[in-house]
Amino acid sequence: MNKPTPFGKKTFAEYEKEVKEYNLSKVERVELSIVGDLKAATNTVAKLIDNYEKSWKSLSAASASTYMKVQDLWDDWNGISKKAESFKKVNNDYNKDFAEVASLDSKLENANKDLIKVIQEAKEAAKELGVDVKDIGGYGVAVQEADMSIDISTKIQKDMKMISKTIGTTSDAILDITR
Numbered sequence: 001m002n003k004p005t006p007f008g009k010k011t012f013a014e015y016e017k018e019v020k021e022y023n024l025s026k027v028e029r030v031e032l033s034i035v036g037d038l039k040a041a042t043n044t045v046a047k048l049i050d051n052y053e054k055s056w057k058s059l060s061a062a063s064a065s066t067y068m069k070v071q072d073l074w075d076d077w078n079g080i081s082k083k084a085e086s087f088k089k090v091n092n093d094y095n096k097d098f099a100e101v102a103s104l105d106s107k108l109e110n111a112n113k114d115l116i117k118v119i120q121e122a123k124e125a126a127k128e129l130g131v132d133v134k135d136i137g138g139y140g141v142a143v144q145e146a147d148m149s150i151d152i153s154t155k156i157q158k159d160m161k162m163i164s165k166t167i168g169t170t171s172d173a174i175l176d177i178t179r
Contacts, residue, residue, distance in 0.1 A: 034122045038138035041115040045145045048111050049152060052104040056156050059097040063163045066094045070167070094167065101160065105153060112149045115142060 069087045076083065119142050126133035133139055 034118075034125050035137045037118045038122055038136070038142045041111070041118045042138060042142045042145050044111045045108070045115050045149050048104060048108040049145070049149055052101070052108050052152065052156070055097065055101045055104050056159075059094070059101050059160070059163075062090070062094040062097045063167060066090050066167055098160070098164070101156065105157065108149055108153055112146055112153075115146050115149075119143060119146060 066087075069083070069090050072083060119139070122136050122139055122142075123133050126136055
């Protein structure tokens with residue numbers, strides 16, 4: 001085994017050692033690259049989910065306030081003009097919050113597409129390397145964040161449609177009074 005090879009002065013043992021070192025370092029670099037990509041994409045989605053939920057809470061509060069204002073207006077015709085004017089401000093706040101939630105929804109959708117792409121790349125890298133994808137650091141968390149963002153987005157979009165439909169018709173009628 002320690003005889004020189006026909007390719008040069010190195011022994012088979014030395015070649016074997018170099019091959020093992022080369023393959024291990026190659027696997028480590030690919031894995032570290034994927035881990036970084038997974039963590040970066042996961043962090044982006046996690047931050048957007050947090051902002052999305054905070055913005056949604058603000059929108060929910062604004063929609064409840066808007067709905068209460070609508071009820072007050074219909075109950076008290078004597079002060080409708082003044083209440084309709086104050087409603088304009090609440091409605092404008094609602095519209096701003098709605099636009100922010102819609103914007104965050106779009107950003108979350110794009111970030112989640114990026115995360116899913118990186119997850120798929122991790123699966124392919126694991127397959128090429130012959131390792132279990134679950135052994136790649138951050139993979140499980142990335143999959144959970146992707147699933148959670150889809151669930152949250154779906155729920156909030158459904159609620160936004162319902163609120164928008166309910167408030168939109170009533171808001172238009174009240175705003176017509178102030179014109």
